[in-house]
Amino acid sequence: MTSLRNALLLLPLLGLASACSDDDFDPQTQIGADPELPEQQQYLFPPMHIASVVGWKKDETPAVAPGLKITAFATGLQHPRSVYVLPNGDVLAVESKGPGTEPARRPKDLVMGWIQSLSTGGGGDQPSNRITLLRDADGDGVPEVKSVFLDHLDSPFGVALVGNDLYVANTNAIMRYPYRTGETAITAKPTMLTALPGGPIDHHWTKSLVASPDGTKLYVGVGSNSNITENGIQAEENRAAVWEIDRTTGAWRIFASGLRNPNGLSIEPVTKQLWAVVNERDELGPNLVPDYMTSVRDGAFYGWPYSYYGQHVDPRVMPQRPDLVEKAIAPDYALGSHVAPLGMTFYAAGALPEKYRGGAFVGEHGSWNRQKFNGYKVVFVPFEDGRPSGKAEDVVTGFLDKDDEARGRPVGVGVDAKGALLIADDVGNTVWRVTAGS
Amino acid sequence: MKEPGNIRRVFLLERNIHAKENGMATTEDTYPPALHRHTPQELIAAFAIACMIGGLLTDIAYWKSAEFLWADFSAWLVSTSAVAAVVAILAALIGHLVARPRRRLVPRLPYLLAGILVVVLAVFNTLIHSRDAWTSVVPWGLTLSAATVFVLLLTAIWRMVELRRADREVQP
Numbered sequence: 001m002t003s004l005r006n007a008l009l010l011l012p013l014l015g016l017a018s019a020c021s022d023d024d025f026d027p028q029t030q031i032g033a034d035p036e037l038p039e040q041q042q043y044l045f046p047p048m049h050i051a052s053v054v055g056w057k058k059d060e061t062p063a064v065a066p067g068l069k070i071t072a073f074a075t076g077l078q079h080p081r082s083v084y085v086l087p088n089g090d091v092l093a094v095e096s097k098g099p100g101t102e103p104a105r106r107p108k109d110l111v112m113g114w115i116q117s118l119s120t121g122g123g124g125d126q127p128s129n130r131i132t133l134l135r136d137a138d139g140d141g142v143p144e145v146k147s148v149f150l151d152h153l154d155s156p157f158g159v160a161l162v163g164n165d166l167y168v169a170n171t172n173a174i175m176r177y178p179y180r181t182g183e184t185a186i187t188a189k190p191t192m193l194t195a196l197p198g199g200p201i202d203h204h205w206t207k208s209l210v211a212s213p214d215g216t217k218l219y220v221g222v223g224s225n226s227n228i229t230e231n232g233i234q235a236e237e238n239r240a241a242v243w244e245i246d247r248t249t250g251a252w253r254i255f256a257s258g259l260r261n262p263n264g265l266s267i268e269p270v271t272k273q274l275w276a277v278v279n280e281r282d283e284l285g286p287n288l289v290p291d292y293m294t295s296v297r298d299g300a301f302y303g304w305p306y307s308y309y310g311q312h313v314d315p316r317v318m319p320q321r322p323d324l325v326e327k328a329i330a331p332d333y334a335l336g337s338h339v340a341p342l343g344m345t346f347y348a349a350g351a352l353p354e355k356y357r358g359g360a361f362v363g364e365h366g367s368w369n370r371q372k373f374n375g376y377k378v379v380f381v382p383f384e385d386g387r388p389s390g391k392a393e394d395v396v397t398g399f400l401d402k403d404d405e406a407r408g409r410p411v412g413v414g415v416d417a418k419g420a421l422l423i424a425d426d427v428g429n430t431v432w433r434v435t436a437g438s
Numbered sequence: 439m440k441e442p443g444n445i446r447r448v449f450l451l452e453r454n455i456h457a458k459e460n461g462m463a464t465t466e467d468t469y470p471p472a473l474h475r476h477t478p479q480e481l482i483a484a485f486a487i488a489c490m491i492g493g494l495l496t497d498i499a500y501w502k503s504a505e506f507l508w509a510d511f512s513a514w515l516v517s518t519s520a521v522a523a524v525v526a527i528l529a530a531l532i533g534h535l536v537a538r539p540r541r542r543l544v545p546r547l548p549y550l551l552a553g554i555l556v557v558v559l560a561v562f563n564t565l566i567h568s569r570d571a572w573t574s575v576v577p578w579g580l581t582l583s584a585a586t587v588f589v590l591l592l593t594a595i596w597r598m599v600e601l602r603r604a605d606r607e608v609q610p
Contacts, residue, residue, distance in 0.1 A: 042569060232506040283569065
């Protein structure tokens with residue numbers, strides 16, 4: 001074998017062209033009820049293109065659609081990922097970081113972790129995983145009170161108040177706290193209502209939370225533990241699903257499944273139906289698979305991991321399950337490939353221009369798995385009679401600057417007591433407030 | 439004069455083939471001969487080859503079981519083999535450049551091509567193995583692993599035949 005080893009003398013010049021073209025595909029064709037789904041394409045080099053973080057300079061703000069105005073409601077937060085508005089108007093900013101317990105199991109995880117560390121900033125090493133209360137009693141858009149409402153949480157995301165019970169969805173459990181109107185900090189010890197699937201992998205860790213209209217149930221989004229079962233199907237037990245939890249006993253059942261990473265759980269105001277935005281799978285091409293928003297039907301299966309948009313089978317999953325693929329239903333409304341919707345709220349207030357009434361705002365965190373950026377904005381989807389009734393339009397943009405560097409990235413959205421739209425920006429460490437005006 | 443042992447004899451044959459081709463002194467001319475020393479690239483390449491064979495075995499195990507841990511093992515083995523193969527090439531290249539001209543060992547064309555082919559296969563295989571789940575192995579990862587080991591085997595057999603032939607020439 002000596003000669004063979006010696007033969008490794010010459011470094012072959014590997015002219016490997018990176019698969020980096022997003023061709024001329026029009027992302028607009030993937031917005032709406034019937035998105036165009038191109039051929040699957042598996043990569044030699046999966047595109048990883050994450051906007052490097054520059055942050056917001058003084059007096060810089062995102063851009064808004066005509067008839068709207070935007071101001072910073074709170075700055076200097078630590079990775080705010082969602083907002084929740086209490087009945088008295090106090091705003092809870094949930095500052096949260098991933099548990100960081102996902103082990104690097106493959107060489108790919110090391111490489112991807114390293115690339116990601118180059119471009120995700122936001123928060124540095126400051127303490128996060130807490131909820132900050134912001135009180136703007138006079139409604140001028142500048143909070144007079146800023147206090148730590150709850151601290152030392154476990155990667156929290158969803159919050160829901162029912163009566164005097166305040167529920168916080170940590171990544172591994174729903175916790176219940178007693179809440180009295182007007183409190184600016186909760187010191188009481190929490191009770192655990194229900195344990196949720198958490199570490200050690202905890203790939204999709206954000207647990208979105210909403211109460212049913214009658215307040216008897218809680219709905220929780222539990223994301224998958226992998227992109228596409230590469231951590232084994234055993235790791236996906238009870239994941240990629242929306243859970244329904246009985247609020248009094250903590251008993252739970254799977255309400256709907258096959259939802260890879262459901263977030264922004266919200267009740268549609270006309271039909272009182274549960275809706276969610278869902279992050280679909282990566283590495284099937286720059287234009288697959290479109291993320292979506294959908295009504296979440298009791299007992300329904302939405303495809304993941306075996307298929308997407310109905311019966312489009314994913315070849316990466318083995319063993320396959322034709323029986324489940326057959327049952328899979330297509331979601332209601334595609335938002336575009338890799339836009340990463342992480343927040344949604346229906347607009348039932350009246351302060352913003354007429355056209356926004358009844359529709360949904362969606363926070364799109366932005367793509368990393370395609371060359372040309374997609375998302376990095378807040379869009380609005382008009383609704384009529386409880387169903388999407390038109391094309392999504394941009395409402396808040398400019399999170400990327402002209403050099404495609406990230407000044408911020410939108411995540412959770414909410415509506416405050418004055419009817420303004422609130423946006424958690426986890427890279428800009430800001431909560432933005434959008435009002436009518438110019 | 440003491441007869442050299444079997445393993446040692448192979449090394450000497452090896453050396454003599456190069457020596458003859460390059461017009462240098464053979465062991466027949468200068469006895470006892472210079473000791474054969476393993477170069478760093480030989481040791482690294484041996485490690486790479488072991489990883490390539492291991493990667494084929496874990497690929498087969500994943501293909502048969504669909505148990506994700508085998509795919510993880512394959513990803514590590516295949517990636518390591520590619521890195522080691524490239525490092526071996528760099529080491530060989532450096533060794534070649536710093537060696538005195540008359541001691542340079544230039545591999546003959548078939549071995550050179552086989553080596554290049556193996557490295558190209560290993561690098562592509564690493565990229566395929568960076569995919570998620572089933573298609574990181576089936577069908578292309580497994581195919582490339584098998585092709586890599588096949589080229590290694592062919593080269594080894596070719597070498598054995600050649601040595602035996604040379605053996606007969608040296609010791610009729």
